[in-house]
Amino acid sequence: MKRIAVDAMGGEHAPQAIVDAVIKTRKELPNVTFILFGDEQKVKGAFPKDDDFKQVEFVNTTEVIADSDEPVKAIRRKKDSSMVVAANYVKDKKADALVSLGNTGALLSSGIFIIGRIKGVDRPALMPTMPSQKGEQGFNIIDVGANAQSKASYLVQWAQMANYYAEKIRNIKNPKVALLNNGAEDDKGDPMHQEAYKLLSETDLNFTGNIEGNELMEGKADVVVTDGFTGNAVLKAIEGTATVILHMLKDSLLNSGVIPKIGAGLAKPALRNLAKRFDTKRYGGAVLLGVNGIVVKPHGRSDATTIYYAFKQVDKMLDQNLVAKYTELFKDNKK
Amino acid sequence: MKRIAVDAMGGEHAPQAIVDAVIKTRKELPNVTFILFGDEQKVKGAFPKDDDFKQVEFVNTTEVIADSDEPVKAIRRKKDSSMVVAANYVKDKKADALVSLGNTGALLSSGIFIIGRIKGVDRPALMPTMPSQKGEQGFNIIDVGANAQSKASYLVQWAQMANYYAEKIRNIKNPKVALLNNGAEDDKGDPMHQEAYKLLSETDLNFTGNIEGNELMEGKADVVVTDGFTGNAVLKAIEGTATVILHMLKDSLLNSGVIPKIGAGLAKPALRNLAKRFDTKRYGGAVLLGVNGIVVKPHGRSDATTIYYAFKQVDKMLDQNLVAKYTELFKDNKK
Numbered sequence: 001m002k003r004i005a006v007d008a009m010g011g012e013h014a015p016q017a018i019v020d021a022v023i024k025t026r027k028e029l030p031n032v033t034f035i036l037f038g039d040e041q042k043v044k045g046a047f048p049k050d051d052d053f054k055q056v057e058f059v060n061t062t063e064v065i066a067d068s069d070e071p072v073k074a075i076r077r078k079k080d081s082s083m084v085v086a087a088n089y090v091k092d093k094k095a096d097a098l099v100s101l102g103n104t105g106a107l108l109s110s111g112i113f114i115i116g117r118i119k120g121v122d123r124p125a126l127m128p129t130m131p132s133q134k135g136e137q138g139f140n141i142i143d144v145g146a147n148a149q150s151k152a153s154y155l156v157q158w159a160q161m162a163n164y165y166a167e168k169i170r171n172i173k174n175p176k177v178a179l180l181n182n183g184a185e186d187d188k189g190d191p192m193h194q195e196a197y198k199l200l201s202e203t204d205l206n207f208t209g210n211i212e213g214n215e216l217m218e219g220k221a222d223v224v225v226t227d228g229f230t231g232n233a234v235l236k237a238i239e240g241t242a243t244v245i246l247h248m249l250k251d252s253l254l255n256s257g258v259i260p261k262i263g264a265g266l267a268k269p270a271l272r273n274l275a276k277r278f279d280t281k282r283y284g285g286a287v288l289l290g291v292n293g294i295v296v297k298p299h300g301r302s303d304a305t306t307i308y309y310a311f312k313q314v315d316k317m318l319d320q321n322l323v324a325k326y327t328e329l330f331k332d333n334k335k
Numbered sequence: 336m337k338r339i340a341v342d343a344m345g346g347e348h349a350p351q352a353i354v355d356a357v358i359k360t361r362k363e364l365p366n367v368t369f370i371l372f373g374d375e376q377k378v379k380g381a382f383p384k385d386d387d388f389k390q391v392e393f394v395n396t397t398e399v400i401a402d403s404d405e406p407v408k409a410i411r412r413k414k415d416s417s418m419v420v421a422a423n424y425v426k427d428k429k430a431d432a433l434v435s436l437g438n439t440g441a442l443l444s445s446g447i448f449i450i451g452r453i454k455g456v457d458r459p460a461l462m463p464t465m466p467s468q469k470g471e472q473g474f475n476i477i478d479v480g481a482n483a484q485s486k487a488s489y490l491v492q493w494a495q496m497a498n499y500y501a502e503k504i505r506n507i508k509n510p511k512v513a514l515l516n517n518g519a520e521d522d523k524g525d526p527m528h529q530e531a532y533k534l535l536s537e538t539d540l541n542f543t544g545n546i547e548g549n550e551l552m553e554g555k556a557d558v559v560v561t562d563g564f565t566g567n568a569v570l571k572a573i574e575g576t577a578t579v580i581l582h583m584l585k586d587s588l589l590n591s592g593v594i595p596k597i598g599a600g601l602a603k604p605a606l607r608n609l610a611k612r613f614d615t616k617r618y619g620g621a622v623l624l625g626v627n628g629i630v631v632k633p634h635g636r637s638d639a640t641t642i643y644y645a646f647k648q649v650d651k652m653l654d655q656n657l658v659a660k661y662t663e664l665f666k667d668n669k670k
Binding site: 216217252253260277 | 483515523525547551553582598599
């Protein structure tokens with residue numbers, strides 16, 4: 001039996017979206033038990049009245065970490081929060097994985113300080129799957145903000161972990177791995193990125209060289225490795241640009257008079273089609289790689305469908321023994 | 336008389352688009368002489384047969400720096416290239432400004448190594464004007480790639496130069512200046528960004544704190560200061576995302592059958608309206624701030640209209656004595 005610890009209080013639509021996702025998923029994953037952490041009365045109340053709570057356990061917690069809480073302080077002080085108690089279940093091997101839609105910084109801290117990093121992994125890192133022009137496959141980008149400061153050797157480890165994820169979880173054969181840099185040539189970037197280029201070239205990864213910011217969405221690489229500061233800025237810039245353009249498009253279509261409005265109505269299937277291609281629901285959540293358990297962070301605004309995909313993603317990560325693989329991969333690293 | 340040195344061989348549509356822009360601009364700017372550097376026969380041939388070459392001079396050059404050339408090597412070896420000869424005109428005070436659509440790296444090198452940096456400026460930096468959701472005003476972002484490595488003190492100088500540009504050239508009163516960082520709180524980022532935050536707080540700029548990647552296009556700040564590595568990645572990510580979305584939108588509208596196609600036809604005014612709001616032509620080109628002359632880089636794909644705006648931008652920068660102002664601003668900096 002696989003056991004997923006679920007922070008039932010995190011995210012905009014908690015606990016309802018989370019409970020809905022559990023109900024949707026349990027039929028498909030009969031070998032999974034969902035342990036729901038949070039205000040037990042509220043969480044139970046989100047189930048239909050006649051639910052038999054099949055594959056579900058409850059752990060009552062009295063605190064919630066807010067998005068505005070300072071991450072490290074929050075996990076120290078809110079010992080009885082749904083997120084911290086859930087993380088302790090993973091640490092104590094009472095659960096195999098942690099899913100939370102709550103405060104990202106606090107979840108990273110819970111992963112790193114409570115669950116703990118895998119021996120030999122220098123720094124755990126956060127990795128989402130992003131959509132690309134190429135279609136459904138998208139790409140992974142690591143690190144997008146678990147580390148404000150990075151070293152070349154960290155980037156190599158992240159590339160290795162992400163490569164395995166892309167192969168085993170996303171079923172991409174021989175993933176193309178690229179380094180986010182400020183130009184195409186080998187010697188581009190600051191000394192850290194130059195060193196990362198060199199080290200990546202020496203691995204047995206399918207390293208295809210540098211990739212620039214404008215090439216990300218084209219889907220030129222399956223795995224993009226970047227320092228956590230740049231990765232964070234770039235991820236947010238992509239999300240912000242997409243949001244602004246789609247918002248302005250809608251605005252433009254609805255406020256340019258009657259004819260464009262009719263046009264927009266007729267064009268709806270095409271616009272839906274476009275939205276679908278940018279739909280990241282099926283990607284589930286971002287994963288924190290390098291800690292002693294599976295940690296997945298769906299976006300705080302996720303609906304039940306996205307969370308359902310996140311549960312399936314966790315299930316696959318457990319089946320593929322990702323943590324064991326990473327432990328093996330870095331066992332000879334003395335740090 | 337103001338004298339603008341124009342690299343007539345740079346960009347995708349050279350020399351025609353450049354000559355067309357000169358013809359369009361000279362009527363409006365009777366006090367400007369355009370010195371066109373390049374293959375004189377070709378450049379002259381791009382003018383109408385009966386043109387009187389009013390306000391135009393020609394300097395014949397025999398080499399061209401290609402986009403694929405390695406920048407520093409190119410400016411060392413191609414001594415008789417249109418870009419290098421034009422830069423030397425500015426260095427020798429035979430021209431006041433340099434406009435080139437050519438190889439960006441080579442233009443940065445020409446600015447820094449041939450024209451030379453202003454005494455007291457630690458590092459010149461590249462700054463485009465970007466569109467935002469707020470409307471026509473857009474925002475400036477500095478540095479977007481002149482420097483692969485940055486220090487906090489550089490960022491403060493860039494903020495000061497960009498602030499003056501936003502005030503005098505873009506007519507923004509008391510521009511909001513923000514630091515691109517990986518979170519809103521004062522203590523976010525690596526030590527360099529933390530120090531930059533502190534130093535920026537101590538200036539008399541209207542420093543509004545950190546800005547995150549997703550907030551850029553919202554127009555939350557008039558001037559965004561960032562290290563050149565992150566700025567480069569973010570700028571390209573924004574451009575790439577916008578390109579991919581608009582491309583997919585078009586694709587989606589045209590390939591979803593007859594009805595959406597009709598809808599797209601009817602919605603055209605709205606789509607044009609959207610495109611117009613993202614039209615950066617009127618912003619002219621990116622500027623290299625901190626060198627002993629005005630250096631402007633319109634995008635390599637620019638048409639005559641964009642180059643026309645770039646000439647008007649240069650004219651305004653000369654009227655506002657930007658170089659003198661920056662010289663004054665940093666005269667006590669001992670570096």
